[in-house]
Amino acid sequence: MSARFSVAILTGSKGRGSNLTSLIHHAQRGEIPADVNLVISPKNGTQAVETARSLNVPVVILPYKSETYAEDLMETLVEHKITLICLAGYMTLLPTLVLDAFPNRVLNIHPALLPKFGGKGMYGSHVHEAVIAAGETESGCTVHFVTEHYDEGAPVLQYPCPVWPDDTPASLAQRVIELEMKAYPAAIKKLHEDRAP
Ligand code: GRF
Numbered sequence: 569m570s571a572r573f574s575v576a577i578l579t580g581s582k583g584r585g586s587n588l589t590s591l592i593h594h595a596q597r598g599e600i601p602a603d604v605n606l607v608i609s610p611k612n613g614t615q616a617v618e619t620a621r622s623l624n625v626p627v628v629i630l631p632y633k634s635e636t637y638a639e640d641l642m643e644t645l646v647e648h649k650i651t652l653i654c655l656a657g658y659m660t661l662l663p664t665l666v667l668d669a670f671p672n673r674v675l676n677i678h679p680a681l682l683p684k685f686g687g688k689g690m691y692g693s694h695v696h697e698a699v700i701a702a703g704e705t706e707s708g709c710t711v712h713f714v715t716e717h718y719d720e721g722a723p724v725l726q727y728p729c730p731v732w733p734d735d736t737p738a739s740l741a742q743r744v745i746e747l748e749m750k751a752y753p754a755a756i757k758k759l760h761e762d763r764a765p
Contacts, residue, residue, distance in 0.1 A: 570763060573602040573652035573756065576645055580659035582692075583614030587656035587677055590749035591756075592623045600753045601760040606648040608641065616657070638663035645669075652759075654752065655714060659691070662714055674714040675759070677752050679744045681726055682710040686719030696737035696744070707731050707740060709748045711755035724755040 575595070577588050588607065594600045607620040607627045620627050628644050630637060642665050645653070655662070655676040662674060678686055680695050685707075690698065699707045708728035713721035727747045731740060 570760070571651075573760065574648070574650050575602045575604045575652045575654055575756075576606040576608060576648065576650040577604060577616075577620075577654050577656055578658045578662075579607065579609045579614065579616040580657040581609075581611045581614065582659075583609055583611065583616030583657060585614070585616030585619045585656075586745050587654075587748055587752050588616050589619050589623075591654060591656070591752055592620070592625055594753040596623070600756050602652065602756050606644070606650060608644065610659075632660050638665045642666055642669065652756070653714075654756070656752070661716060661718065664716060667714065667716060672713055675711055675724065675752075675755060676714045676719070676721070677748050677755075678710045678712065678719050679707075679741070679748065680710065681706070681708045681728060682712060682719055682723060686710075688718050690719065693737045693741060696740040699731060700735060700737060700740065704731050707744060709744055709751050711751055725751060725758055727751045727754075 592604045595602050595604045604625050607625050608630055609617045610632045612629050617627050630640050653674040685695050685698050706728050710723050710726045712723045715721040729743050729747050
């Protein structure tokens with residue numbers, strides 16, 4: 569049995585925290601082979617940060633725009649002995665320094681079935697608006713490996729859901745986020761099973 573992942577969740581300045589909450593709960597209940605040992609946020613006071621603290625997960629605040637962002641991020645990850653990075657609402661490209669140090673060990677979750685509806689500018693309600701405008705009858709979420717480009721890494725898993733004719737971006741977003749909260753833990757389990765013993 570190989571070691572559990574030591575996970576860092578990287579959030580964004582909106583930091584709502586649905587995926588973060590789900591991952592921490594799954595880890596704390598022993599339902600995934602992982603411990604969430606760190607949350608990194610560019611901003612204090614977000615819902616994600618408050619939730620992480622209330623669940624006793626250490627939080628480090630690192631503003632994206634800091635001149636030493638890449639080095640500080642790397643140092644923090646090493647200090648906390650992180651072996652898997654999970655992006656959740658992270659709103660910028662991850663520095664190459666970090667990507668190179670964590671090959672196949674950085675995941676992201678996207679609220680659509682990639683490669684459709686991905687790339688720069690495709691985040692939040694923009695995604696669901698585009699899905700509805702395109703007349704899609706199916707959407708969902710994708711957990712994928714992170715590369716130096718937005719939303720381009722190989723998928724680890726995808727969960728589909730229907731798009732109903734009367735859906736609004738908000739109703740679709742709600743269906744997809746509920747799916748995301750199941751998909752991310754499942755992807756971590758899959759990654760753990762797939763890796764060499
Ligand atoms: C999710 O919809 C995810 O797909 C995207 O950012 C959002 C984060 O939401 N990458 P939350 O902070 O997990 O609620």
